Amino acid sequence: MDTKPEFKPGNYLYAAKASALETVGLPNPRDWNPTDDDWKLPADWKGVVREGIAQRLERFRTFKLFMDICVRCGACADKCHFFIGSGDPKNMPVLRAELIRSIYRGEFKTAGKILGRLAGGRKLTEEVIKEWFYYFFQCTECRRCSVFCPYGIDTAEITIIAREIINLLGCNIDWIASPVANCFMTGNHLGLKPHTFKENAEYLLDDIEEYVGVKIEPSFNRKGAEILFVTPSGDIFAEPGIFTFMGYLMLFEHIGLDYTWSTYASEGGNFGFFTSHEMMKRLNAKMYAEAERLGVKWILGGECGHMWRVVHQYMNTLNGPPDFLDQPVNPITGTRFDNAASTKMVHISEFTADLIKNNKLKLDPSQNDHYTVTFHDSCNTSRGMGLLEEPRYIINNVCNNFVDMAPQTIRENTFCCGSGSGLNAGEYLEMRLRGGLPRANAVKRVAEDKGVNMLSCVCAIDRAVFPALMDYWVPGTDVCGVTELVANALVMEGQGEREYNLRGEENPSYVPPPESEGEAEGEAGEEGEE
Amino acid sequence: MKLKTLLAKHKSAIVKQWINSIVETYPSETAKFLKSKKDQFSNPVGHTIMAETNNLFEQVMEGIDREKVTPFLDRLIRVRAIQDFTPSQALSFVFSLKYVIRRVVGSEIDTEALDQELVDLEASIDYMALVAFDVFMGCREQLYDLKVKEIHSNAYSLLRRAKILVEQPGEEPENA
Ligand code: SF4
Ligand code: SF4
Numbered sequence: 001m002d003t004k005p006e007f008k009p010g011n012y013l014y015a016a017k018a019s020a021l022e023t024v025g026l027p028n029p030r031d032w033n034p035t036d037d038d039w040k041l042p043a044d045w046k047g048v049v050r051e052g053i054a055q056r057l058e059r060f061r062t063f064k065l066f067m068d069i070c071v072r073c074g075a076c077a078d079k080c081h082f083f084i085g086s087g088d089p090k091n092m093p094v095l096r097a098e099l100i101r102s103i104y105r106g107e108f109k110t111a112g113k114i115l116g117r118l119a120g121g122r123k124l125t126e127e128v129i130k131e132w133f134y135y136f137f138q139c140t141e142c143r144r145c146s147v148f149c150p151y152g153i154d155t156a157e158i159t160i161i162a163r164e165i166i167n168l169l170g171c172n173i174d175w176i177a178s179p180v181a182n183c184f185m186t187g188n189h190l191g192l193k194p195h196t197f198k199e200n201a202e203y204l205l206d207d208i209e210e211y212v213g214v215k216i217e218p219s220f221n222r223k224g225a226e227i228l229f230v231t232p233s234g235d236i237f238a239e240p241g242i243f244t245f246m247g248y249l250m251l252f253e254h255i256g257l258d259y260t261w262s263t264y265a266s267e268g269g270n271f272g273f274f275t276s277h278e279m280m281k282r283l284n285a286k287m288y289a290e291a292e293r294l295g296v297k298w299i300l301g302g303e304c305g306h307m308w309r310v311v312h313q314y315m316n317t318l319n320g321p322p323d324f325l326d327q328p329v330n331p332i333t334g335t336r337f338d339n340a341a342s343t344k345m346v347h348i349s350e351f352t353a354d355l356i357k358n359n360k361l362k363l364d365p366s367q368n369d370h371y372t373v374t375f376h377d378s379c380n381t382s383r384g385m386g387l388l389e390e391p392r393y394i395i396n397n398v399c400n401n402f403v404d405m406a407p408q409t410i411r412e413n414t415f416c417c418g419s420g421s422g423l424n425a426g427e428y429l430e431m432r433l434r435g436g437l438p439r440a441n442a443v444k445r446v447a448e449d450k451g452v453n454m455l456s457c458v459c460a461i462d463r464a465v466f467p468a469l470m471d472y473w474v475p476g477t478d479v480c481g482v483t484e485l486v487a488n489a490l491v492m493e494g495q496g497e498r499e500y501n502l503r504g505e506e507n508p509s510y511v512p513p514p515e516s517e518g519e520a521e522g523e524a525g526e527e528g529e530e
Numbered sequence: 531m532k533l534k535t536l537l538a539k540h541k542s543a544i545v546k547q548w549i550n551s552i553v554e555t556y557p558s559e560t561a562k563f564l565k566s567k568k569d570q571f572s573n574p575v576g577h578t579i580m581a582e583t584n585n586l587f588e589q590v591m592e593g594i595d596r597e598k599v600t601p602f603l604d605r606l607i608r609v610r611a612i613q614d615f616t617p618s619q620a621l622s623f624v625f626s627l628k629y630v631i632r633r634v635v636g637s638e639i640d641t642e643a644l645d646q647e648l649v650d651l652e653a654s655i656d657y658m659a660l661v662a663f664d665v666f667m668g669c670r671e672q673l674y675d676l677k678v679k680e681i682h683s684n685a686y687s688l689l690r691r692a693k694i695l696v697e698q699p700g701e702e703p704e705n706a
Contacts, residue, residue, distance in 0.1 A: 089559040239686035441574035468676040
């Protein structure tokens with residue numbers, strides 16, 4: 001506990017800008033930098049922290065329990081990807097929790113107050129706050145450690161509370177605070193205005209027309225649509241997420257779904273979750289407010305990680321129950337999603353798997369034959385909501401070559417991408433390469449042994465961060481969303497030749513249709529003998 | 531020639547001590563973990579250290595060939611290049627092999643009068659160190675490239691629509 005963190009480029013995240021905090025009314029907005037000696041904490045910062053801890057011990061039974069019951073057995077110690085990849089012992093979950101537990105003992109427990117370090121307690125100093133900032137932003141709230149703790153202690157929840165407390169002092173990072181402010185003001189992380197959002201979608205629709213030969217005209221903000229579709233905004237402007245976005249558009253066109261996009265609830269992601277419970281509630285509310293305004297029956301959600309953790313674990317307590325919505329029923333298959341009875345929101349993988357199971361999709365999996373695919377379980381969808389089978393079922397139906405990674409690295413044991421919970425900032429790449437090492441290492445095994453060349457996932461942050469992680473650790477491995485693979489395999493009504501894939505590249509799995517024999521011969525003649 | 535026989539005989543002791551010297555560049559709790567857990571997925575860093583020291587020692591015995599030694603160095607240095615090390619700390623492991631060899635077989639080198647062979651062997655390790663510098667720099671340069679690439683990818687559509695995306699250095703902006 002005695003070594004101080006040294007803030008060096010690459011190992012810390014930039015501080016939240018004052019303007020972002022002001023926009024959403026967070027405390028102590030100011031310009032500062034983690035490398036400064038003076039962090040410009042509020043005058044009574046110790047009181048704020050003590051009060052903040054006391055309130056949360058009252059409010060969250062888990063937090064109180066987790067502060068008290070750890071027996072330091074060490075079962076969690078080597079399970080954190082940040083410890084495994086960085087080699088920094090303070091990234092052992094038990095020691096991460098100890099950063100705040102020692103203050104709890106030193107400030108709140110009689111023995112700790114009197115005996116201090118002898119009872120494992122310590123006093124609150126500015127150094128402690130700096131250490132919290134350093135190490136609670138080296139936890140992606142992935143919950144892997146909790147799987148191995150005999151008491152079920154979830155260090156992710158401790159990190160969530162710790163971040164909430166340092167937020168009371170204005171110590172947040174900009175990569176979280178600015179998206180929160182943008183999302184609150186305009187509906188998505190980048191602050192894209194409705195017309196920009198729509199124009200971006202149109203751009204991608206043009207691409208679909210060019211590569212697939214199908215013209216799609218989705219609706220935006222259409223009142224009375226049956227379903228509202230919400231997905232992370234990253235999918236509308238970030239590569240390779242845009243190909244997944246094109247996949248959604250093709251899938252819904254293929255089945256003739258009565259749905260609409262919202263340019264206001266244009267973000268599935270919820271960086272409020274990485275700020276405070278209140279901020280998570282404020283941002284989550286807009287999806288449901290928009291569903292109510294548009295008068296849809298239920299919400300279909302795209303491939304996102306933490307959006308689903310928020311919906312699955314918190315939504316009903318925060319903003320529920322959304323009585324104005326119906327229990328979701330798939331209009332194409334008639335399947336009633338009982339698992340979505342309380343949230344009224346269905347995951348795109350559940351929805352797609354149901355379509356496939358009921359034979360509602362015309363699929364040609366050979367279009368993905370140039371890929372050998374593996375699947376990364378996002379921490380949030382696997383450990384946070386138990387979505388394990390559906391993505392694999394889909395992939396196995398739309399691809400001919402699927403390989404899972406080693407069992408100790410997938411499903412509920414999955415290794416985090418190393419960039420979740422708002423840590424996916426550019427300045428943090430070096431730290432993220434440490435955190436992502438165990439995941440990449442497992443990909444490398446299947447890449448070398450089984451020829452895997454495509455890492456698929458159902459999370460927009462994964463899609464944003466895996467390309468760099470793969471380039472560094474497993475060069476030659478591409479990254480895609482599961483719905484992109486679905487779209488590749490979809491046989492669209494009135495489609496063109498499909499010589500190009502959604503990425504605009506020549507489709508290596510394209511085989512000219514046999515019925516156009518005359519043409520094919522002509523082409524073969526041009527290409528010369530093969 | 532005789533030195534190589536000696537080294538081959540003591541290979542496991544040398545590699546073991548070399549591994550220890552690398553593992554000890556980490557804090558003690560971490561060092562314990564790196565040495566104890568054998569599973570390649572639960573302990574990828576420890577596993578890499580074990581595997582690559584063995585491979586590198588073989589290379590030293592054979593005589594260093596840049597092409598052949600690079601992939602082994604790369605796997606080890608790629609990890610240390612992004613961990614919390616200065617460049618000298620990250621690469622010190624190459625030189626520690628010299629000390630380990632002297633520690634394990636030093637007295638036999640003296641009694642057998644193999645000094646000249648040792649000088650040659652150490653020159654070979656020095657050459658491996660030079661290759662290691664290149665590998666390390668390659669990793670760090672890649673890190674900076676990846677940062678730029680990631681920023682582009684994260685705003686791909688916006689840049690493309692604004693017609694300011696240059697995909698390859700030297701290429702014209704798309705649709706320009
Ligand atoms: S929640 Fe994940 S990142 Fe945080 S301490 Fe546990 S394993 Fe590590
Ligand atoms: S596994 Fe649980 S009880 Fe054991 S040290 Fe970790 S948090 Fe404490």
